[in-house]
Amino acid sequence: MNEQRKDILDMLAEGRITVVEAERLIVALERNQPPTAPGPDARPKGTAKYLRVVVDAVEDGEPARVNVRVPLQLLRAGVRLAALIPPQALGKVNAELNKSGMPFDLTQLKPEQLEALVDHLDEMTVEVDQPDATVRVFCE
Template sequence: MNEQRRDILGMLAEGKITAEEAERLITALERDHPPAASSPGARPKGKAKYLRLMVHTVENGEQGRIDVRVPLQLLRAGVQLAALIPPQALAAANAKLDKSGVPFDLTQLKPEHLEALVEHLDDLTMEVDQPDAQVRIFCE
């Protein structure tokens, strides 16, 4: 499904089809394959094991590719580090953030909040399509 959608967007970027035609094709695609039945969101919760980042770029005619796979378990273990940050370090970081115009209180960020965030990461799919770059972040 995502593959077909990407093909349509690719044809639109290459100017092979107009925006209206692309919209019509995507609508037809969604009608034939409802997102609830085929999107990663349809996967049973808790099945995702990895967070995947894929980047394809074309710069000065040179092709670039980045493919990163991080186990979600590693992220879960990593957020526990937040509980180990000393209070004086959090205060210093808060002061710097405030000075930079980001009034964010890191002391309010609890490990359980971060764990909840990681738990729901398997619902995440992010796709960015540019003529010279494609970025895709998803869980598998």
């Protein structure tokens, strides 16, 4: 809540202005406010084209930077590869995952679910801040 709006509500609470006057003041206040600048959140959903991974780090005293841009279409095409994996190969992978303590059944993972996952990447932002490294994963 901004300061001016708070002042109007305070005046209303103290009985210095009526409800109608408070409403008029708030409407006038909203009319006079400049439009907010469009930020990353202002982007309509589903319009992201790329997945970006940006890593800034310091290694051996030298600055290191990794900047990867992957089209989301490429991810969508990639998840279709999962449908091509032969069932016997999935069985072997499941067995190895179980051995490693990850009881995960890859046969239950459907391409449609993976595509839905890629579709919702649009709304995802991951930021990791470490003293010597920063990682950002987002869509644009």
